[in-house]
Amino acid sequence: MPDAAARLHAIRAALADAARVAKRDPAEITLVAVSKNRSAEQIEELIEAGQRHFGENRVQEATTKWPNLRRRHPDVVLHMIGRLQSNKAEEAAALFDVIHSLDRPSLATALVKAGWSGPTYVQVNVGEEQQKGGVAIADLPDFLEAVRDLQITGLMAIPPAEVEPAPFFALLAKLVQRHDVSGLSMGMSGDYRAAAMLGATVVRVGTALFED
Numbered sequence: 001m002p003d004a005a006a007r008l009h010a011i012r013a014a015l016a017d018a019a020r021v022a023k024r025d026p027a028e029i030t031l032v033a034v035s036k037n038r039s040a041e042q043i044e045e046l047i048e049a050g051q052r053h054f055g056e057n058r059v060q061e062a063t064t065k066w067p068n069l070r071r072r073h074p075d076v077v078l079h080m081i082g083r084l085q086s087n088k089a090e091e092a093a094a095l096f097d098v099i100h101s102l103d104r105p106s107l108a109t110a111l112v113k114a115g116w117s118g119p120t121y122v123q124v125n126v127g128e129e130q131q132k133g134g135v136a137i138a139d140l141p142d143f144l145e146a147v148r149d150l151q152i153t154g155l156m157a158i159p160p161a162e163v164e165p166a167p168f169f170a171l172l173a174k175l176v177q178r179h180d181v182s183g184l185s186m187g188m189s190g191d192y193r194a195a196a197m198l199g200a201t202v203v204r205v206g207t208a209l210f211e212d
C-alpha cells in the first residue's frame with residue numbers, strides 16, 4: 001500500500017476508535033485532508049486511496065491547484081479553512097464548497113454579494129488570543145444574528161498552541177449547543193482524536209496525512 005493510503009487508513013481507524021469510545025457514530029465525523037503546500041501528485045495519491053474532502057488555507061494557492069484536480073475528480077469537496085480577505089470572496093465562492101473561516105461582518109457582506117450560499121462555519125477565537133482570527137465568544141450571539149443571510153452550519157476553532165486543547169474543544173461544543181447549530185470543525189494532526197471524542201463533526205488534518 002502506498003504510504004499516503006496507509007496513513008489515511010490509520011487516521012480513519014483512529015477516528016473510528018475515538019468515536020466508539022465516545023459512543024458516537026464514526027460516520028458523523030468528516031475527515032478533511034488539509035492539502036496546503038502539497039502538490040497535485042500528493043493530493044491525487046489520497047484521492048486514489050478514497051479521500052474526498054480537502055482543505056486549503058489560501059485562495060491563491062487553491063486557484064492554481066484545484067481547477068485541474070476538480071475536472072479530474074468532480075466528486076471532491078473543497079473546504080476553505082484559512083483567513084479569507086473580503087476582496088477574495090468572489091473567487092472563494094466560485095472555487096470552494098464549504099467555508100470554515102467566517103470571522104467578521106464585512107466578510108459576510110462580501111460573501112453574500114458574491115452569491116455564496118454554501119455551508120459556512122463561524123470561526124471562534126476560543127483562546128481569546130489577540131493575534132488569532134475568529135469572533136470573540138462574547139460577540140458570538142450578535143454576530144450570528146448579523147450573518148443570518150448565510151447558511152451557518154456550525155462553529156470552527158483553532159485552540160491556542162502549546163496548551164491542552166480538550167477544554168477548548170469542550171467549550172466550542174458547548175457554544176454549538178447553545179447557539180443551535182450542529183457543525184463542530186475542530187481538531188488537527190496533534191489532537192484530532194481528542195476532538196473526535198469531544199464531538200467534532202469535522203477534523204482538519206494535514207501533517208499526519210501527508211508526512212511520516
Ligand SMILES: *Cc1c(COP(=O)(O)O)cnc(C)c1O
Nearest residue numbers: 034057081188189204205206207
Ligand atoms: C494547516 C491547518 C490545519 C492542519 O494542521 P496540521 O497540524 O498540519 O494537521 C488545520 N486547520 C487549519 C485552519 C490550518 O491552517
